[in-house]
Amino acid sequence: MELVDYLPIALLTLLGIAFAGVSLVLARVLAPSNPTPEKLAPYECGIVPLQEPVQRFPVKFYLVAMLFVIFDVEIIFLFLWAVRMDQFGWAGIATVVAFMLMLIETLAYAWKRGALDWNVSHRTRTRRVVAPEATIEKAA
Amino acid sequence: MTSREMMHRSESAVSIELQTPDMTLNIGPQHPSTHGVLRLVAKVDGERIREVEPVIGYMHRGYEKLAEVRTYAQITALVNRIDWVSGFASEVPFILGVEKLMGVEAPERAQWIRLILSELARISSHLVFISSYPLELGATTPLMHSLREREYILELIEEVTGGRFHPNFNRVGGVKSAYGGGSTTKKQSMDLPAGFFKRTSEAMDRMDKICDDIDTLVTGNELIKMRTVGVGIIPPDKALEFGLSGPNLRASGVAYDLRKSDSYLTYDQVEFDVVSRPGGDCYDRYLVRLHEVRESVKIIRQAIDMIPSGPLQAKVPRVLKAPKGHVYSRAENPKGEFGYYIVSEGGKMPYRLKIRSTSFSNLTILPWILKGQLIPDLVAIMGSLDFVLGDVDR
Amino acid sequence: MSIFIEAAIRAVFVFGFLLVTVILLVWVERKFVSDLQNRVGPDRAGPWGILQTLADGMKSFFKESIRPTNVEVALFVAAPIIALMTALLIFMVVPIGAPVEINGTEYALVGADLNVGLLYVLALSSMAVYAIVFAGWASGSKYPLLGSVRASAQMISYEAAMGLSLVPVVLFAGSTSITTIVEQQQGTFLGVFPAWNIVLLPSFVIFLISGFAETNRAPFDLVEAEQEIVGGYHTEYSGFQFALFFLAEYIAVFNISALTAVLFLGGWSGPVFGPAWIAWVWPIGWFLLKTWAIVLFFVWVRASLPRMRYDHLMSFGWKKLIPVSLAWIILVAIAIGIRDFGLPWS
Numbered sequence: 077m078e079l080v081d082y083l084p085i086a087l088l089t090l091l092g093i094a095f096a097g098v099s100l101v102l103a104r105v106l107a108p109s110n111p112t113p114e115k116l117a118p119y120e121c122g123i124v125p126l127q128e129p130v131q132r133f134p135v136k137f138y139l140v141a142m143l144f145v146i147f148d149v150e151i152i153f154l155f156l157w158a159v160r161m162d163q164f165g166w167a168g169i170a171t172v173v174a175f176m177l178m179l180i181e182t183l184a185y186a187w188k189r190g191a192l193d194w195n196v197s198h199r200t201r202t203r204r205v206v207a208p209e210a211t212i213e214k215a216a
Numbered sequence: 217m218t219s220r221e222m223m224h225r226s227e228s229a230v231s232i233e234l235q236t237p238d239m240t241l242n243i244g245p246q247h248p249s250t251h252g253v254l255r256l257v258a259k260v261d262g263e264r265i266r267e268v269e270p271v272i273g274y275m276h277r278g279y280e281k282l283a284e285v286r287t288y289a290q291i292t293a294l295v296n297r298i299d300w301v302s303g304f305a306s307e308v309p310f311i312l313g314v315e316k317l318m319g320v321e322a323p324e325r326a327q328w329i330r331l332i333l334s335e336l337a338r339i340s341s342h343l344v345f346i347s348s349y350p351l352e353l354g355a356t357t358p359l360m361h362s363l364r365e366r367e368y369i370l371e372l373i374e375e376v377t378g379g380r381f382h383p384n385f386n387r388v389g390g391v392k393s394a395y396g397g398g399s400t401t402k403k404q405s406m407d408l409p410a411g412f413f414k415r416t417s418e419a420m421d422r423m424d425k426i427c428d429d430i431d432t433l434v435t436g437n438e439l440i441k442m443r444t445v446g447v448g449i450i451p452p453d454k455a456l457e458f459g460l461s462g463p464n465l466r467a468s469g470v471a472y473d474l475r476k477s478d479s480y481l482t483y484d485q486v487e488f489d490v491v492s493r494p495g496g497d498c499y500d501r502y503l504v505r506l507h508e509v510r511e512s513v514k515i516i517r518q519a520i521d522m523i524p525s526g527p528l529q530a531k532v533p534r535v536l537k538a539p540k541g542h543v544y545s546r547a548e549n550p551k552g553e554f555g556y557y558i559v560s561e562g563g564k565m566p567y568r569l570k571i572r573s574t575s576f577s578n579l580t581i582l583p584w585i586l587k588g589q590l591i592p593d594l595v596a597i598m599g600s601l602d603f604v605l606g607d608v609d610r
Numbered sequence: 611m612s613i614f615i616e617a618a619i620r621a622v623f624v625f626g627f628l629l630v631t632v633i634l635l636v637w638v639e640r641k642f643v644s645d646l647q648n649r650v651g652p653d654r655a656g657p658w659g660i661l662q663t664l665a666d667g668m669k670s671f672f673k674e675s676i677r678p679t680n681v682e683v684a685l686f687v688a689a690p691i692i693a694l695m696t697a698l699l700i701f702m703v704v705p706i707g708a709p710v711e712i713n714g715t716e717y718a719l720v721g722a723d724l725n726v727g728l729l730y731v732l733a734l735s736s737m738a739v740y741a742i743v744f745a746g747w748a749s750g751s752k753y754p755l756l757g758s759v760r761a762s763a764q765m766i767s768y769e770a771a772m773g774l775s776l777v778p779v780v781l782f783a784g785s786t787s788i789t790t791i792v793e794q795q796q797g798t799f800l801g802v803f804p805a806w807n808i809v810l811l812p813s814f815v816i817f818l819i820s821g822f823a824e825t826n827r828a829p830f831d832l833v834e835a836e837q838e839i840v841g842g843y844h845t846e847y848s849g850f851q852f853a854l855f856f857l858a859e860y861i862a863v864f865n866i867s868a869l870t871a872v873l874f875l876g877g878w879s880g881p882v883f884g885p886a887w888i889a890w891v892w893p894i895g896w897f898l899l900k901t902w903a904i905v906l907f908f909v910w911v912r913a914s915l916p917r918m919r920y921d922h923l924m925s926f927g928w929k930k931l932i933p934v935s936l937a938w939i940i941l942v943a944i945a946i947g948i949r950d951f952g953l954p955w956s
Contacts, residue, residue, distance in 0.1 A: 080613060084722045085702050087621035092698045095625070096691045096854060103671045103850035116679045118751035119845050122246035123255065140924065144766040147932070148736075151773035154939065155729060158780035161946065166954045169947045173940050180936055183928070192928045193921075241752050249837040263756065263920060352837045354828060354917025360647035439829055439916050591756070592919045595838050 143186060150179055238266055245274050249352050249595045252605030256582070258594075265594060268586040270579060275609040283569035288314050288536050291569070293384045295556075298573060299607040302341035302550045304333045304373065304383045306607075310556045311386040312480060313545025317538045317560055318388065320530055324482070326390040328523040329408065331481045332416070333373060333385065334547075335512040335519070339423060340369040341550035342505045342512075345602045349502055350434050352599040353443050358434050365426040368419045375409050388536055390529035407528065413520045420513045427510055435506065444498035448585055448597035451496055458581040462552025462574060463504040464601055468496035474548035486518045498600035505602070508550075537564055549574050551602060571610055575603035616717075624701055624721045632860045636663040638902075639909045646913040667853060675849030680750025689748060690847065690854035693741035696734045697861035703727040704868045705789050707878050707894035719878075719894070720789060727788035728780060731869065732773050735824055738862065739765045742826075742833060745855070746843035757842025760920060761826075761833040767927040768823035768830075774935035775816035778942040779807055779873050792877035806876040812938045814874045816931050818904075821866035823927070825859065828912040832920055863908055864901070871900035 117124060157164065157172050164171075186192055238259045244250035253274035259266040279298060283291050295310045296303035308330055315321060322330070347362040370380045377383035377392070385392050434440055450460070455468040465472055471492040475483040491507040493500035538560040546555035555572035578601050586594055637652065637660055644651030652659030677686065702721030709718045724730050739761060746758020783791040791807075799805040808814055823830040834842035844855050871877060877900070878893030918926070947954070 080617075081722055081724055083613065083617035084620040084624075085699060087617050088624060088698060088702060088721065089695060091621055091625050092695050093691065096694055099671070099850055099854075100687075103673075103675060106671050107674050107849055108672075109674060111676070115676055118678045118680050118749070119840065120242045120752060121244050121255070121840075123242040138762070140763040140767055143928075144770055147770040148766075148773065151732075151770065151777070152729075154774075154777045155780055155786060158777050159785055161781055161943070162784065162950060165951050166947055169943050170954075172943060176936055176940055180933065183933060183936075187929065192925065239752060248840060262759070350916055354831070354835065354837065355915060356643070357647050357913050360649060364648055433914075437916065439918060442922055443916060443919055590920065592832075592835070592838050592917075 146182065147179070150175075243594070249599065250605075251348075251598075251603060254579075254598075254603075254605055254608070256586075256594075258586075260591065263591045265586055265589050265591065268583055268594075270582050272576075272579070272605075272608050275605050277606075277610065279610045280569050280571055283566060285565060287564045288388055288538065288566070291566070292386050293382070295571075296382045296384055297606065298571065298610055299341075299549065299551065299554070299575065299604050300381050301344050301604050302337040303379070303381050304337040304377070304385065305341070305547070305549045306554055307383065307386045308334055308481070309545045309547035309549075309554050310558075311388065312547065313543050313556045313558050314388050314538065316545060317541060317543045317558060318532075318536070319539075320389040320532055322390045323527045323530055324524055325526040326528045326530075327481050328519055329376075329391050329528070330386065331483065331486075332516055332519050332523075333376065333383065334481070335516050336369050336373055336416075338512050338550040339509050340366050340373070342509045343369070343426075345505050346430055346434070346502075346509070349599045349602075350440065352595050353440060355434070355437075355440070358430060361429060361433070362426055365422055368422055372412070372416055372419055375412060375415075387529060389532040390527070392528075413523075416516060417520055420516055423509060423513045427506060427513075430506060435503070441499060443592070443596055444502060444600070445495075447498045447593050448589070448600060449496045450581065450585060454581070454584070455496070458584065459577040460552070460581060461577065462549065463491075463508060464501055464552065464578050466490065466492040467500040467504045469494045474546060474553055478546070478548075480547055482519075482522075483515075485522060486515050488512075488515050498596050501600040501602070535564065537562065538566070546572070551575055551604070551607065552578060573607045573610055575605075575607035576610075579603055579608055620702075620721050625698065627706075628698060628701055628861050628864070631864050632857055633663045633667075634660075635860050635864055635905060636666075638905070639912075642906060642909045643913045646910070667857075670850045670853035673849040675851055676846075678749065678751065678846050681846065682748040682750065685744045685748035686846075687851075689741050689745035689843075690851045690858070692744065693738060693858035694854050694861075696738040696741065697858040697865060700731055700734045700865045701861070701868065703730055703788050704865070704872055705792055705877060706868075706897050708890065710890045718789060723787065723789050725785070725787045728776055728786040728791075731788075732769070732776070735772070736766070736769055738824070738858075739769070741858070742843045745847070749843070749846040751846050753840045754843050754845045756839045757833050757835075757845070760839075761843060764823060764830065764832055764920070764923060764927075765826075767924060768820040768931075771816055771927055771931040771935060772820035772824060774932060774939065775813045775820065776873070777935075777939050778810045778813045781939075781942055781946055782807060782810070788872055792872055792879065795876040796879045804876055804879065806879075807874045810874070810938075810942065812934060814870070816935050816938075817874065818870055819931065820927075821870065822908070822911070823923070825862040825866055825908075827863060827908055829915040829918050830923060831917060832923060835917055837917075864905065867904035867908065868897075868901045870904050871897060875900045875904075 153175070154172065157168060161168060238261050241258045241260050242255060243258055244255040245253035250256070255271040255274065256268050257271060258268045277297075279294055282294060286294065292307055292311060296307045299306045343362045343366040347359040347366070350356075350358040373383060374380045377385040379385075450464070450468045452468045452470050455465050455470060460468070461472070469492055471490045473490040474480070475488075476490055488511045491504050491511060493504050538558075540560060540562045542557065542559040544555060544557045546553050548554075552574040553572070554574050557568075557570035557572065558566050559568040559570075561567040581601070582598070585597055589597065640662070641651045641658070652662035655661040655665040677683070703724050705718065705720035705723070707719035709716045711717075742761040742765070743758045746754040746756075746761065749755070779791060780786055783794045785791065785794075795804075795806050797805050799809070822828075826833045832838075832842075834844060839845075844852055847855060876896075878897040880892065880896035882889045882892040884892075
């Protein structure tokens, strides 16, 4: 593997950026531009926003991102082993299985602690019958 | 202090520290799933709605006031514009009220025609719901299929009344002479168009089929169930407390239907079931409407067999004047109880017309039901209540 | 210099191929969905409306590009370009046919035959998340912000599932080079069945499901859920900037379809007939056939299913797909171990 293999990728990057850049410039030249304050207001269903969008979002959304970092790093380890599996034999498999069991344990821990329960409602989400007696009332 | 308690305490300390400010989000008036111009001012924490305040009135057209300067005959042209998805159905309670006030009664054939057209309007309104509700949940195909079938219903309504959405077909003491009409063309047939019943029963077969199709496409769909089952549960006591009516009430297990309990028009002569479901959630509200389409088909089939021949119009004075008095008249609209309170001081125009519109009453539950829900559930719940903004704002 | 020219030809070819494909893809999708929905679909521009996408693309040049007041200009402009670039670059490592011989030199029909092909794909599809998060955040508006927060959670969760689903494929091939993976799928299994990686059925299913989530396609299009958060991350985009997002999305769909075909359905492997001068066309045909079958599957799913809810989607990813793929990797590893090294105690 040489760096020259990446040459087409570099060229496509340039080509893509050039395409996007030229198109955006072209669109700017061709398209009409008639901004009005109403047009430039951020979209909020036709109401003038009273408040800037909050830049701090509830942390539970980013919990996923943290979990992902853990898992993604582990996936890279798995790839490294996967390409050279034949050289490690059963010792490799045993190591990886042990490693994966730890990973599963991590997941189970996060699961049990509720890190995987997003937005569970305060009200019950299970189906329950609120009026058991009435179903279809026959014509009198 | 056990370790568990300690853990609990430390966790709550963390959650206090990480409180984020709630964001005020305007959902509507220009939003794809508010059915027009409903505006909800929601305080959201992430995607969870802390509280919501509906703001209505963007479509206020002042029908109650307009009615005070119009004659009774002219008002029928107004009232079918209140809930335009089922125009005919909102004419019926008004005209029944006026007839009660004036002491006239429509001939039997006219009553039956009103019944058939009311049920056609119910089917068309429910088909709009059945098509738009999956769309709100993200499925596009049911929309196309059931809206196409609705077109057959609208064609039937147009054939009789001349208008797809706004029939303006009721007259005090009967219905408009269906074909041609007017004083100059008296020679033409004054009855329903030829072959109407045949085409109606053909359309009813189509309705049965589309119900089966929707059953396979939507009812059993696992994702639809995930989105709707157990979501937005309205217990029967809450439903009654907030004044819900129609399918929304029946889905909460209260089998209350004005067609049975009031038996206006000729509903006492046809046989049909009052559909109700025990769950009170979005899925049940959907199912109730789907089943009501089948019940309406049943009613129309019976009506076609039972309709007598006879005049369409009772004898009424040339100038319609209501005596002094007041009357409250209501009927089962596709969306629920639709009522008019008519106050007459004598004369050609009502002194006051109060419209008890269905969607407005059904919407009153929104702040309660949406509290603590997610934004996707907001869409699912709002859609399942099936309101029309013209009906809310009047 | 000749290396440079060859690289340039490859880059230009991939670029052109993808643009033409998107034009076809959008048309095919609209026609297929309209067939499923009793509609006619586009039929005005060109025969059977085939030029509709081109017309829409041209139109976007003439549409006013609105840049709202609150935006972070740099990121707002960069986001659609990042989206397009990641989508374009992923296709570079997808082989579209068997190597061909021209004047005695063998050329691989792939943009760049990287030995870290799969890692490259995973890296770029992680980059695609940035485009959406930047777009939503830089818009300075609430609905796009909600969309980008959804994206940050949804796309990366399925990124993990997608990565795990590819490990058995690498175990089979012993390489992360996509060309090697295709070559390993040549031939037959028990003499009748093609030796495709589809035998790794759980991996295939998980990869496909993650693909739906990665490309924000229905039923996982929460990031741009129109009925809920209006347009999600691209609410504030208009004109050609929106067109770039649109282009990127459809290239991404084609990428996932092509990757599925290549990794699990044997890519260009298939029977070859005829004389040598025509034989090289067959592998390309097989590749395109398989890829378009997956594309149609994507469209079919879009027409039949409603959207999932955010928390269901996340639970599905973390509580079902990831544990299942972990268990499946262990199973495959042990199976390959027994095949290659015999029983551990013998």
